[in-house]
Amino acid sequence: MAEFMHVRASVASVEQRTAAIEAAFDARGLKTEGALEQLEHAADEVWVPRNGARVVARAWTDAAYKRRLLANGRDAVLELGLTMPKHHRHLVVLEDTPAVHNVICCTLCSCTAFTIIGLPPDWYKDLEYRSRIVRQSRTVLREMGLDLPPEVEIRVWDTTADTRYMVLPLRPAHTEGWSEAQLADIVTKESMIGVARL
């Protein structure tokens, strides 16, 4: 511990360390023009929960699409022009019902279908959520504001492999007759992770 703390005391800041890697990449011609800016743009504007919201809204309004989505998520999101990284070979869509509630996590790191539901928020990557959601699911969900009726079965999905998951939340009863675009507006990242209902 003492040795480690000694090292920590002289550690360069995260900003300096980040800049050091970037400079090393640049010196070796690895940082091609615009590549980092393009990836930063993707993180801000392309990998957004609106993607998953469109998928959910389509599934709510098109029964045939929902069947395809539940059978093969990766192919079904591609129908809406949405892609996933090569190493995400499988997207499993978890359909909530009045009797079953699904929630996703990654206890070992912070894996998510980030191109579809957006990059994971801090709390999803934090020690508390990762340690507790698998063991104290109902308690943790209640603490996060989702108090499920006792008869609802909770299914937790731990993203330990390269299969990716997203929750298909229940469609709220008051949205009868809404357009697909209106429906997409109410679907949140939290509902596709499964820590909130709509």
Place this chain on the structure above:
Amino acid sequence: MDGMHDLGGRQGFGAVRYALNAQVFHAPWEKRVNALYSLAVRLGLFNMDEYRHAIERMEPRHYLSASYYERSLTSLATLCVEKGIVSADELERRAGGAFPLASPSAPGRGNVAGRERFVPGDRVRVRDDHVPGHARMPGYIRGKRGVVVGVSPAYPFPDAHAHGVSADDEPTYDVRFEAAELWPSDADPARVHVGVFESYLVRDDVA
């Protein structure tokens, strides 16, 4: 490895610090690290299993105190050094201070001999395996019994893929465990589904 990263079921952690619409990035360097790491993966400098393993190899105190993007930064730097892209000295010189890296890797392993194929409905048990290198088997399922509910396409076997060991790709099985099987008498009732590589499983012949 039974590392600090393997958090599922550990006790003592408090309430999730939760906010709706939580920000993904809090500072420009975080977004830059994310872009640098994505670029490195695109350039084929390392694979995702190597990336995850380099995070797991971080000194445990560093792991626990680092933010998510600092862990990402440390893994990226460690792999760049280990692959000879840049030296640790150069990184420290450019950073103007110490640049903590992850600890060295232990050997990996190939596929487990005699592994079986499973189909949904099969009852399985997780092998009582302990490995010094990378694995994607959370400790909380070791030795536990469950039921296969889904099968994935074949993926690179992480225990090999993180270490440059050649191995066959394997499917993963979505295995359903009862929380009461995982933590008898001390868990909220739930079904916990885990993606488990074929090499980690044996058929459970108990009726």
